[in-house]
Amino acid sequence: MLALVVSHLLVALVLSLVSMRHSRAIYPVAALPPTAALCWALAHADSVLAGSPPVTRMNWSATLGLEFAFRLDTLALVMTLLVSGIGVLVLLYCRWYFGTPSGDAKRSASLLLAFAGVMFGLVLADDLLTLYVFWELTTICSFLLVGQSGVSRESRRASLQALLVTTLGGLVMLLGFIVLGESSGTYRISELAADPPDGAAVAVATGLILVGAFTKSAQVPFHNWLPAAMVAPTPISAYLHAASMVKAGVFLVARLTPVLSEVSYLPVVTAVFGLVTMFLGGWRALREHDLKLLLAYGTVSQLGFLMVLAGSGSYTGELALAGMLLAHGAFKATLFLVIGIVDHQTGTRDIRELSGLGRRMPWVTSVAVLAAMSMAGVPPTIGFVAKEAAFETYLGTGAVAAVEAGIVAGSVLTVAYTARLLFGCFASKRGAVPTEAHPVPAGMLLPPAVTALACLVLGVAYPLTDELAATYAERAAGSSGEYHLGLWHGFNQPLVFSAVTLFAGLTLAAHNARLNLLRSRLPRPLDAQRGYERIMGSLERLAVGVTGRVQVGSLPTYLGIILLAVLVVPGSVLLMRVTPIEQLRWWDNVLQLPLALVILVAAAGVVRATRRITAVLLVGVIGYGIGGMFIVGGGPDLALTQFLVETLTLIAFVLVLRRLPARFTETPSARRVRLPKVLVSLAGGVFVGFAALIFSSARDTPSRVSAEYLEHAEEGTSATNVVNAIIVDFRAFDTVGELSVLAVTATGVASLVLSSRSARRRKHARSDWRQLSATARPTAGEHGERGSA
Amino acid sequence: MSELVAVPVLLPLGAAGLSMAFGRFADVQRWLGLLVLGVIVVDAAVLLYFADVHGPLVLHLGGWAAPVGIALVADRLAALLLLISVIVMFAVLLYSIGQRITDYGRGTASTTFHPIYLVLCSGVSLAYLTGDLFNLFVAFEIMLASSYVLITRRTTANRVRAGMTYTIVSLSSSVLFLTMIGLVYAATGTVNLADLALEMGELPPAPVRALALLMVIVFGVKSAMVPLHFWLPDSYPNAPAPITAIFAALLTKVGIYAMIRTQILVFEREPSWPLMLTLAMATMIVGALGALAQNDLNRMLSFLLVSHIGFMLFGLGVYDIAGLTGVILYIVHHITVQATLFLVSGLITRYTGTVALSRMGGLAKISPLVAVLFAVPALSLAGVPPFSGFVAKLALLRAGVGVGTVWAQVATAVVVLTSLLTLYAVARVWSRAFWGQVREPEGDPDPSDELVVGTGDTSRGMVHATGVLVLSTVLVAVLAGPLAEVSQRAATDLITGEAYRAAVLGGGSGG
Amino acid sequence: MTGAEPPEGWPNTGERTWFRSDAPAERWLLSGYSRDSRERTILLELIARVVFPTVLVFSLYLLFAGHYRSGGGFSGGLVAGQAFVLRYLAGGRLDDSSTVSMRPPVLIGTGLTIAVITGLVPVPFGGVVLESASFTFAVPVLGEIKIVSSLFLDVGVYLLIIGVVLDLLRTLGSGIEADIAEREGGRR
Structure with missing residues (x-):
């Protein structure tokens, strides 16, 4: 398969x-x-x-x-x-x-x-x-x-x-499938049908799956597509x-009816939505002038009908469904193909413009009439047979009778718009010029003729249809019934209903013009198409609004948000649940005090500086201060490297500052946000300081790893300088990595600084190459996907 | 055998040096790059096979046992992600070479592109393979430094300014990362990932949670999690197509990988993590809405990238084996698909001369091949079956439904909604760019930079490279069975963590 | 030949040019020679000339002594770099081949290659990547000398750092000056 x-x-x-x-x-x-x-x-x-x-x-x-x-x-x-x-x-x-x-x-x-x-x-x-x-x-x-x-x-x-x-329906349906599958343990439909699951999860899943079915089968309110x-x-x-x-969608409901048999609300929901759709579709179809749109709304209406039958869950209902599926497929396809022929041969689909086609295209007309009979439920077509079964399903009292009334009323509308279609398309209208039509090729008429014949044959040969439908209905409903599809069941209610439907529908069709006049005076109710457009419009506005507000384009804002995130998320945890630190010392060595003061003053000075060189020099002071802290703390290697790197950084800054204006340029808006920036940075710094305190005091024992470094330095690496041993031996790989970073960065800086000159050179190089290659190559060939459509 | 673990890291570094030395010989540089990447693909495949069959492969550098020395660990997760990443890098290199040959001729080459590209590869490999937190920082530095250079070289002043946003935000997050490492070492006395898990157990709960959240923030900046994602849509679209493709495919995923590895290996948690699920929902929605608001094709793809990072965060938030299987599958799928889309976007801009969707039209007639090359990854991204996006999304949805908590169910609904919005965004691109009246291509507005538009010239290299990647996305879907099994085993390894810890701390020098 | 201003026809850009045989080979040591027409600080130049070799020797000392006392490849390289910085500050642009014999990218590449090779060398000998070993051998006059293989890694670091600093001077220093000169000269 x-x-x-x-x-x-x-x-x-x-x-x-x-x-x-x-x-x-x-x-x-x-x-x-x-x-x-x-x-x-x-x-x-x-x-x-x-x-x-x-x-x-x-x-x-x-x-x-x-x-x-x-x-x-x-x-x-x-x-x-x-x-x-x-x-x-x-x-x-x-x-x-x-x-x-x-x-x-x-x-x-x-x-x-x-x-x-x-x-x-x-x-x-x-x-x-x-x-x-x-x-x-x-x-x-x-x-x-x-x-x-x-x-x-x-x-x-x-x-x-x-x-x-x-x-949208499909995705919701997928969710429903997954809920169903996860709660029952299997995704195989035949296994699920053999042992129908129940429970709250299944009820939820059914709702989700129904959304999918309704969107696909154009039920209200999803019908407008x-x-x-x-x-x-x-x-x-x-x-x-x-x-x-x-x-x-209808097929899905039919397929899953045995699976979802434990869900009690399934028939109710399908009946409600199906009936509303049936009415709405038929009602709209009576107003359309375009034949295709008329049929489209007719399809919507019929789908509603099918949905009602699919969810019924009873033997007769499933029997009717099978018959109706075949009938609808046959007659709808015929009618659409016929309208295609009309459109193709005359150039128009508007019933206000068509006239006299019945005489010009007799074969087409007869095919269409046959299909229309099936649609309206005229014996001996399959449409009639299936509709009889449908009427039989809902014989009863109470809610069932309401459904019966509904489908009868819907069928009246169906007959009405069928008549409107036939007359509008093929009848010779009074006072209208007969429409020109090219002759119809036989091959074009053959497919609709086949389907129209099927409408008739399936109805006349009803035992065949019945066998097919009954086998299905038995499995779907889980039980067998006595009803059989057939042309004549005696004078019973369904037959009366069919006759009433035909009569009322034809009357409605006759008075349709007057009805439409009345309708146009009424206020327009909710329109699904307008609803869809409104939803899409607000989605676009929401997207633009949110993105415009959020994606500001300002680098300080981004950095501020990152800092705030650091403050809020881990910081709040620390603040809320931390224990006070014991044995807190203010300093280890008195010299740390003046150094710390120098660093803090320099940092404050950087914020207030107006000239760039002042700011850079103060940053250098901070760096040197930290180097001093290293010396006092007992790390000569670190201090040496810190001093050297700080000097180099200062020199790099000064070299670049030659190209920048002497003073910081600050717009008035930037000045306003200065205070928040300072506060956020201050908070960030305080957070890191506190975090360092808290985390260092979280353990009492010194690091095991440090102890091992000290132990293994002499004999493992032949070094007495542990810092160097770590850099070139224990963690040499980090060093190699950082070397490559330095190499790459230097290359990048070179490329940035020297690029503006080479940009000009490149432009000329590229235009030269293009001229050269344009004369040398053919225009299509290996590059030519163009023009090959 | 364990030396194979060092190959993806050291070989590109050495080759970068050579490539720099042979800077004047274009062909040497190209062949060297392709050869090295090919060798690494084979090596990664061998590592994956070995890790799947025998368990994690560990190399203790310098002969020092962890946690004294640095350990490189190739377990299933690392090897799988490494394999996919290097395959994508190979294809993008092919594309770049093709683009260069089309625009400038075969003889010229840029001296810096190939060495920097190889260093980037080395950084990415190291990030996946390292078992040490500080080494992870070094790996990020290698990766990011190369990316700074790649995003700012050979472009105009405006684009450099956009690249600067990226550079400064990345540098700030690196500073935060370093601070975090310092705090971790202060609290636990070790930076080895396997050892950290043991040491964390001895700390009081508040500092542990604070450290975990700090790691989430740091890696969240790198992986463009909302609300730390702003730098991505502002900077990625301004680079040339292959560069954006590599960044989108790799850099954010390395951030996600680091987040997954650190959170799961080091910290203990119950399934269904509300904070992560909330962040995931925000990321998905903000990204999808951002994509719908765009007229610029590359910016739209960048926002979709952010949105789909949210999918991976969702899987992490579910925090059980099923969720992690979904994440791993999604990463594999997304690396290939996002890179492909950006490469196709490069092809599109060459045909139409613009990145504005409102000025494009009728591309399906001009080039049906580009239409197909776009349609396949686009449908895959939107999660349409039977492509890889559907498979990965299914895994995530099953995990979300299976875990059963309210947060997870809400987040699952958001996943479904975002899928729909993604499809809408992609369908809009199709409708505007590929359907409609055929429009004349606009000329190149700025011939002095490396972004060439409106010429309609593409070389076979470019189209073939894109085709290779499209085929890879299809392969990911076809091989969903074995891939899902490997991912599930990797996820189980992650959650339990025993095999990893035993291999790194217990066994000495491994395989 | 010395004088307050360059003789006629003396080109403004750097290239090899004539000078008398008693003039020093290092052009920048020529007093009175000024490539750019800017102010000169005699004191700075004098000190730079005197201090330059000493600083280089000191950097080498730091390199070799790093394993046992404070120092190491980073510090050594940075100190050597500072020497070149001092020379640049005193003497002006350094991008002609007479002053620096090696292009900075080559230095950088060499340093990186040495570092990577040092890491890979133990592998054929059965060791692990980046494993260190120490060799002791006796030298007649100096006695026992112990060399650790990680010294070569330090040497790679040293060379690379010098290369980086020189590159910095070349781009941020001379590169920016060239930009300024072009702007002012109006040449395109």
Whole structure:
């Protein structure tokens, strides 16, 4: 199974590298892997229905719990029929839709094929993390497919919106998966389904996972990315946003229903969100003039319906879901492809401009009518069969009846916008000029015709559909039921509901214009698109605000913050919990007092100095004072080195000061922050002093290491000067390291000081080289990635 | 056998001297640099194998046993990070050589670049391999001194000024580091890391905690932890692309490594460290928000770097084996990905002539190769499966969920949010620079410095080097299984610390 | 030939030029010779000339005595460096080859190489990196002499420090002066 998935991706890669000359053949070639997948799935259909699904496992990283686990069970079979079947048809359709060969066509082919492969992997996944991997890959493919080459602003915005909304859901879902996996100890779905976990962690995980499902399947309030994504070419919309990708959320809920069976609120939440989405989608669809947008909102509405069914958890509900999945895939794909034909042949998708197409394109119209019948739930299509099952599921009282009422009302809206679609697209309108249309190539009509026929066939041959759906429903709901999908169950409530729905929907459609007039007078409620834009806008403002405030660009501020961090974090710990120091001596040697005084006075003087040379000399005094402290403290080597280094530093300073102005230049704002700077530095110095006191008094015994140095110096290193022994023997490596630091620093200083002159030389050298090489080399060739698109 | 531990440190130093002597011969310098780095890659691989199979390999320098002398220790963590770092250094060197040949011709060479680069390599290796706190300071000094030179050489006055911010902040943090070492020695009487762990046990708790926090601050400055990160976005973007790539990939990670090594080896703690988790959350958010506010491509990448340091701090804050496994995996992933992104950014600036995203457009048409070279590491950084970023992020998320405390759960949510923001930032770059109308490249505004823009010229060396790194990121994902196992063993070693201490203090001169 | 100002045609930049045979080989010791037209302090120059060799010898003493009394490679190198600083302060720019025979980067490189080699030498002999050994041998007049291998590390340190100080003088000293001269001269 992994091989089949990977073959999709490999062929996609090869296709993207193939040259332009063969671009006509690209789409049929691209249709090969999904065909293979479809055939393979059908070949295994028997074992799947019998209850022994084929399984593949491959380890990726056992430590992290990552493995590729695939399992072809009934739900996967149903989805494969949709994904691979419609995939083949869409790819063949694309050959005629993308007329002239172009980079767009090539890219779309490989991306569509890659998407088909990734979606195929998603439906087969038997491991939560495998599922997530393919989930995110579909998001990326969708991003690239919607954006195309990103030339228009709308396509860029739409693809970004889709990316962000679905990734937000995806990441939250990942968190849910991890919570679920960690608390139950396994990530494998089949194992989880066999032994459903329960507990608070599972409840939390369910909520998180539902967020993911809702974003992907465009439930309210995440639904706006779907209509926005209609900027993509129609075949892409047909495939991604009608037949496969958006179903992923519903599929996920269906897949995890057995796993999450202990979570009681799952059906409630899915029902609520699903119904709201169903209403909102249908309501918006009645207002749209663009056929694609109409269908998009229709898809949103249908997804809501599917979500209600997916979360139901009952046998009949799951039966209805399987039927509805097949039905929706079939009729939605047909309608999108038909609209693509209309758009391609007439140049417009606006129902206000279209008229008389029914007479000009009779075959197209009949295909569309067949699909529309399925969408509206007219017998004998599969749409009718599935809807009957759905109505049957929610027969009852109380909350269940409310849901029933909801789906009936939603179906009314569905019929209404279906009628609006049909009439708006194909009817001859009074007083309108018939639209011009180019003749339709047969190959372009074939794919939608196949799917439309499927709508009919699946309904008429309902025993077949029933067997497929029943096997799935049994496993999903955990129990069997008596209901069977069929065309005639007798005069019962579902039949009445269907009839009522048809009648009410047609009436609504007839009065739609008046309704729209009323609507335009009403105030506009919350708009999800505006909400999304507002959120993104405030995110940008927040980012700029925070960064502008925080990233000040002032070096003293940065240093001050570092010092403050040192003061606050370790300093507070020291202050709060330290014990008083015993045996505190004020000095060891009286001479330390005047030396300390000199150092302190010099330090204060540095702060107050106005001339640079004064400050430098005072720093030198501090250095010499410290050297004096070393002498008094009994470290002649240290004192010697200190005096020498201090002298050298002073000389270096003085040499550089020749180039600087004599006085410090201080802006008035800098003068204002002088006091805080002094205070912070003072606090820092005091902290270090105190810390030194506290830490030195923390131990009573002298250092063991020092004792060993003194002991081993004579015989181990033949030295009587321990300091030197440490530098060149015990810790010689430090010396070698510091030598390299000195070497590097000297080189760096040289490079800095001497660089301004060489900069000019370099500029001329480079322009000479460019002229030389430009005449010598061809302009394309090894450097030419340009122009090879 | 234990001499192999000294090779990554001493060989580049010697080669730097030679390279300086042969400063007039460009080809000699180039081949010497590549050869030395190649040898070190092999050596690091051998060290990793040995450390994984037999335990830490210790070299007592000068023949003096620790804690009297300095010990170089190659355990799993050090060897793994060393291997990845040197591979990246090799690729970046290839890129620099390619860039130099494109801009100035094959004959000329800069006398100082190659020796300084080799010294930088030596410093990085020493930082990973040393087992002594003062030696760690020396290693940082070697690394930082080379970086000061690399960031300020051959550029204009404005860029030197930006480099000065970096230099002065680093010097200040080095002063703090030295102060901290002095305080540590005053309190414990030793600077050997293994020995420190033992000595710390004998001190009262308040000074121990203060020392731990001081170490967090010092290494936090080096690794650009919020609120000590300000120097990074102000200084990194102004250097040439390969220099920024090396800095971003290595210097901050050495800071993180030092933080991990000192905190875990020396101090005792329970899982879920609230202070570190808070700092990690702040770093992630501030970095991500900063990246979203930028129009300059390099500055945006610098802010993303800061943000992802937060991920590693998160793993450290979780403070158990799973968390540390995640950190190690994340460091390995991030070193390769961040270096690649900066190299690709260099390629992008050469094609478009600008670093401002608002002035770029249509690059995917001009150069599909650069588009792919950008897309792979960018998706990996954003944590999209099946790339390395996803694998590492998964490890971190599992650790965060697994440890179970409230702080950890909040921080895990922040990790998820930051991932989303990173994806948004990266998608924005794609949308602005690679999609859209094709724009004419702008000319080079300042031909006198080493940053060449707008020419569209790239040599095979540059593209191949970037390609090698992109392949490495893919390899990290493919080899996630073995890598995760090694990381977990390294993490276990770290937490228990017994093997390390026994090898350094107990066994004498090791392997 | 001596005089208050240079003869006609005397170039302002440093290069080898003619002088009479009784003039000293060290050009900077020439009284009256002034490369830049600036003030000269006779006292400073005299003391510098007298003290320079002594300071160098003292630095060598510090180098060799470091292992047993105060001193060592760092102190020795710094003292030698100070001698050159004194000469620079007295005599002006030092970047022509007659005054300093070795370029500072070469000195630096040599010092570093000696240090690294001293560390690596014990390895072929079966020792550890940077291991030290002491050799005692008898010399007829002076008696027993003991040399420790870490002395060579000190020598490397010594050379490197001298190189660093000379480089400092070359860049911060002469380099900055050249910049100033260019600015004032208006030459580009």
